[in-house]
Amino acid sequence: MAADMGGSYGSTLRYKSVERMKPFGKHSLLGASGEISDFQEILHYLDELILYDNMWDDGNSLGPKEVHNYLTRVMYNRRNKFNPLWNSLVLGGVKNGNKYLGTVSMIGVNFEDNHVATGFGNHLARPILRQEWHENLSFEDGVKLLEKCMHVLLYRDRSAVNKLQIAKITKEGVTIHQPYSLKTYWEVSAFENPAQGAIGSW
Amino acid sequence: MFRNQYDTDVTTWSPAGRLFQVEYAMEAVKQGSAAIGLRSKTHVVLGCVNKANSELSSHQKKIFKVDDHIGVAIAGLTADGRVLSRYMRNECINYSFTYDSPLPVGRLVVQLADKAQVCTQRSWKRPYGVGLLVAGLDESGAHLYYNCPSGNYFEYQAFAIGSRSQAAKTYLERRFESFRDTTRDDLVKDALMAIRETLQGETLKSSVCTVAVVGVGEPFHVLDQGTVQQMIDAFEIVAEQEGPAAEPDVDSGQEASAEPEPEQGAAAGEGVAPMDI
Numbered sequence: 001m002a003a004d005m006g007g008s009y010g011s012t013l014r015y016k017s018v019e020r021m022k023p024f025g026k027h028s029l030l031g032a033s034g035e036i037s038d039f040q041e042i043l044h045y046l047d048e049l050i051l052y053d054n055m056w057d058d059g060n061s062l063g064p065k066e067v068h069n070y071l072t073r074v075m076y077n078r079r080n081k082f083n084p085l086w087n088s089l090v091l092g093g094v095k096n097g098n099k100y101l102g103t104v105s106m107i108g109v110n111f112e113d114n115h116v117a118t119g120f121g122n123h124l125a126r127p128i129l130r131q132e133w134h135e136n137l138s139f140e141d142g143v144k145l146l147e148k149c150m151h152v153l154l155y156r157d158r159s160a161v162n163k164l165q166i167a168k169i170t171k172e173g174v175t176i177h178q179p180y181s182l183k184t185y186w187e188v189s190a191f192e193n194p195a196q197g198a199i200g201s202w
Numbered sequence: 203m204f205r206n207q208y209d210t211d212v213t214t215w216s217p218a219g220r221l222f223q224v225e226y227a228m229e230a231v232k233q234g235s236a237a238i239g240l241r242s243k244t245h246v247v248l249g250c251v252n253k254a255n256s257e258l259s260s261h262q263k264k265i266f267k268v269d270d271h272i273g274v275a276i277a278g279l280t281a282d283g284r285v286l287s288r289y290m291r292n293e294c295i296n297y298s299f300t301y302d303s304p305l306p307v308g309r310l311v312v313q314l315a316d317k318a319q320v321c322t323q324r325s326w327k328r329p330y331g332v333g334l335l336v337a338g339l340d341e342s343g344a345h346l347y348y349n350c351p352s353g354n355y356f357e358y359q360a361f362a363i364g365s366r367s368q369a370a371k372t373y374l375e376r377r378f379e380s381f382r383d384t385t386r387d388d389l390v391k392d393a394l395m396a397i398r399e400t401l402q403g404e405t406l407k408s409s410v411c412t413v414a415v416v417g418v419g420e421p422f423h424v425l426d427q428g429t430v431q432q433m434i435d436a437f438e439i440v441a442e443q444e445g446p447a448a449e450p451d452v453d454s455g456q457e458a459s460a461e462p463e464p465e466q467g468a469a470a471g472e473g474v475a476p477m478d479i
Contacts, residue, residue: 058308059342065300073300 006161022175028093035086065098076108088118125149140175226384227351231333234277236400239335240360246337269294272338273422277329277364307338319353369399
């Protein structure tokens with residue numbers, strides 16, 4: 001999973017080190033876009049859920065599929081009360097060797113797929129993924145593919161910041177890598193001497 | 203003598219530290235008709251004796267499906283059992299809806315036990331007068347639990363409750379070590395034999411018993427009468443070949459008299475002896 005570290009305040013790119021992906025439980029990772037405070041509230045609900053699950057101490061545990069369904073119920077319920085949690089969530093995990101990737105939106109739309117995205121990612125990244133994703137991607141190739149998508153988003157989505165993190169979930173557990181930046185190229189000839197073609201003051 | 207002084211309500215302790223009302227509730231379980239359960243690594247079988255009140259009436263339903271992966275057999279006040287089954291079904295449905303996953307049987311059993319415990323600590327309630335044998339599957343395999351009116355629960359490899367359950371328990375105690383790795387069909391046969399023990403000499407027929415199975419890849423279901431009767435006939439025939447049973451209606455009964463072991467022949471001549479296979 002990949003996410004940049006930007007937290008906007010309206011149209012201001014205010015916070016530039018926000019971790020928008022968090023692990024929870026033994027098997028899963030949750031990434032969110034949208035309202036950060038609502039994301040933190042969701043993490044609080046999930047911590048409680050996982051805590052009670054662990055307290056049973058009986059060899060059963062909630063896997064990513066179960067948590068995804070739980071979140072769907074929460075999001076849909078809030079939408080029905082006209083008080084949504086303003087997030088789009090991506091949930092991934094591996095349990096007993098089974099991989100799971102799903103998404104829930106703020107209105108409770110949920111589905112599983114081989115690749116999912118939130119916001120502009122649906123318009124810019126998913127077409128790339130549809131072309132280039134395949135079952136047997138290695139981790140390195142997967143990261144390259146995600147970076148390709150993040151590049152496009154960085155250039156074209158005005159709320160993107162150039163500082164991103166990659167998260168990896170395997171049966172061993174969840175690791176979130178250190179943040180890094182993508183190399184961008186701005187030496188396009190159209191950007192050289194931008195005032196050249198301007199006639200008059202406007 | 204003291205029993206009567208401290209047994210009026212459930213919230214009164216006796217000087218010996220007992221709650222008599224709870225004990226009386228467990229007595230109600232002992233008076234109900236027998237129910238047995240046994241499990242292997244992958245399957246659990248529940249069986250019960252069904253006695254109709256009269257020839258005109260149907261017999262009471264004592265085995266309930268709670269979910270595809272959980273079923274329960276009851277002994278005692280069947281009305282209380284029905285109510286608790288409804289609670290269990292509700293819990294399973296709610297969990298499935300929220301998590302898209304079956305409720306682990308161990309967790310359901312604890313919820314049931316906590317519900318029963320509440321009734322032992324409120325002056326305006328009475329304990330449930332029913333014992334439940336809960337059979338189910340979860341991530342760690344097949345399980346069989348017994349839930350008491352006292353709010354206690356125990357996990358078992360095999361167990362029997364209700365009247366004349368001691369005979370079944372004795373049979374199960376002799377055989378339980380083999381259950382873990384046995385096949386599903388052998389497990390059902392063992393259940394039928396355990397039921398037969400509680401009948402104390404009466405003929406085992408599919409009309410007096412009910413058997414249900416749940417297992418890995420096999421959702422909980424009650425076996426139909428025909429299948430049960432076939433299984434009974436199958437092992438009765440085996441019994442015939444080893445030593446004649448007094449079953450006049452087993453028509454493939456062979457040379458019952460031409461027995462190589464005369465002692466068995468003599469003993470069986472007096473009536474059905476429990477099969478010591």
